[in-house]
Amino acid sequence: MLTKTLVMAISGLAIAAPALARDEIRIVGSSTVFPYTQAVAENFVNVTGAPSPIVESTGTGGGMKIFCGGIGEKFPDVTGASRAMKSSEFELCQSNGVTDISEALIGFDGLSMAVSRDSDVDWDLSLKDIYLALAAQVPVEGAWADNPHKTWADVNPDLPAIEILAYGPPPTSGTRDAFVELAMREGCKELAFVHDGGFDKAWVKENCSRMRQDGPFVEAGENDNLIVQRLNADENAMGIFGYSFLYENLDALKGVQIEGVAPSIETIADKSYPISRPLFVYIKNAHRGVIPNLDAFIEEYMSDDALEADGYLAERGLVSLSEDAMMNLQDSVLDGVMLETN
């Protein structure tokens, strides 16, 4: 039996087998959305007894590339994203015939900066401090130059004279995109030099988006657990990752306050915590009704059990939507409302 299947499969190669039929749902996308999709997938299997969906963590950008590759069994049905679909990705989708997409904003995730609990410092940073400490270029004596700051005290005299060292995600990560957009660019805009200099949006995007490469900011790979371990080893180091990792490690790590607000489920939900981001799931509507069980899976994802404030996604660290927003989402996604442009 085994060898027979194998022989068939291998001989199939010779005549370039057509796409093989599949009866399980395929999901790709952001590593931040991955744990939530995992939870939905597992619950979906337990409740319905359908074949187990295949959930891959490819990163937001990588997921979009595969998702927008085309229509058909070879291509995934759903992708998770820790930022909204970019217009370039939308165009890629369109050009490959993936025109009917539903966008679902499932909740929010705080980006947290954290230090080890061994640290005696009660960190409270403004976005401006974060920018001045971690950006590649900052204003130095009235000119835009390479970042000279070595310690936090160089950035802001109120901060301790501890050497700047932050572990963060690499450029392929959605977490990095969100951090640059929400913390770095906002902090940059607050600088007097930029604020009063009359620079346009394009200039800000061009010049305020680069993290420094000279040591104080360390790209630590996609594995957030590694960052957590490094923070435990060095009390002066800071880590940048999604809130769910801080939430799971609250006994070893403490969150850095941003603009005086500490990260928590409450502060992220009421948006008083400044660096939180929306999490999205994109659904290929052309696959609905074609791939078995896809509709039931989406129903499970959009169910109250999953999404509400004490639902099982919230238990994993997702910050839920408001009641109204959740109902709107459920209506629009279950009806398959099409994403227009981006």
Place this chain on the structure above:
Amino acid sequence: MENQTSTIQLVQASLVRRKRKERFLKGLGLSAICFAFLMLATLVISLVASGHSAFVQTHVTFEVFVDPDEIREKRLPRGGFDDALAASLAEYLPGVDLSDRATKKQVEKILSNGAQFHLRDLVVADPSLIGQTIELTVPVSDPYDQLNKGGIDPDTPEENRRLNDKQIAMFNQLVAADTISKPLNWGLIINADSRFPELAGLKGALIGSAWALLVCFLISFPLGIGAAIYLEEFAPKNRFSNLIEVNINNLAAVPSVVFGLLALSVFIGWFGLPRSAPLVGGMTLALMTMPTIIIATRAALKSVPPSIREAALGLGASPQQTVFGHVLPLAMPGILTGTIIGLAQALGETAPLLLIGMNAFITSAPDGPLSSATTLPTQIFIWADSPERGFASRTSAAILVLLGFLITMNAVAIFLRSKFERKW
């Protein structure tokens, strides 16, 4: 005469220095080995230290009343299994008021999320259980498992731990009622992957690895041996065969991630084979293993003395008969050893499998080479990246399982070599 004595004197004079050099070399070698052993011991000890707790799992054993009000035969497989479990568990928790919604939720959360599905499966298999009281042993959820294993320290301030004082008090009540046990964690081997550490196991990864290795063996073994026999016994020795030899040696040194990229574009892109399938994984690994097998087979064939070939040819055997009747059987132990070592390498290979999507989250074991699966190393990769505490020890445990398989395979290789290899 004088000349001779001076030579002996010279030798004697240098003897001390030469012996010292020899001792130095011996010491250097010994310390290199000690260093290697130290590193190995550090690795294994740190893995055992962090992983041993995953080989046991905290369970709770309690009487469950399968409440006919919550679970009706007509509505199966749906029903209030979680409510029935919570109500039964609360019997062991005097002073806990289930009518408070938050408290009820906390009681439910003591049990693993899988408990309700376990009860459901029992009742669906035997609906006569409805209305009866049965004894059930189920895993507790990860935070309580951590608490029982010392991963959560009750002395840390309440706001910094996953369990509050009330939850710890409930667990202590269960301990006092003698319901908590810590048996061997068979789930680690017989469960498929799960989002919940207490339910997660390696079944899917083990079966996925087995399928991938089988495919890898079926492709690389015959092709590798065929290529080696031709190159060693039949190919004319000229520039072209030299070129091929150099290329094969080169191929053995190509980083595995390159094979992953190749597989992604050829097997998945052109041939349209499914992502994450052990068939594609096995084919990718075969590309990597084949050069190893070719090189090992050629070495084994070379070590068969020419007199065997000459004797066979001299008695009138054809070259083909010589190779298959005489040379190959004598070379077989060496070939098998090389193959097993190649397969052991393939078992531990991760990078190419990540590229073809074998690091997916799948809650069921694969039922064939075409259904999606993970392998042992990619499963370790997924677990290492999971935020839940319970996965830290499970990652180490999974690495120990993988190491166990590697040691077994290498031991078999050594056994085959020492048992069957002939010295000439």
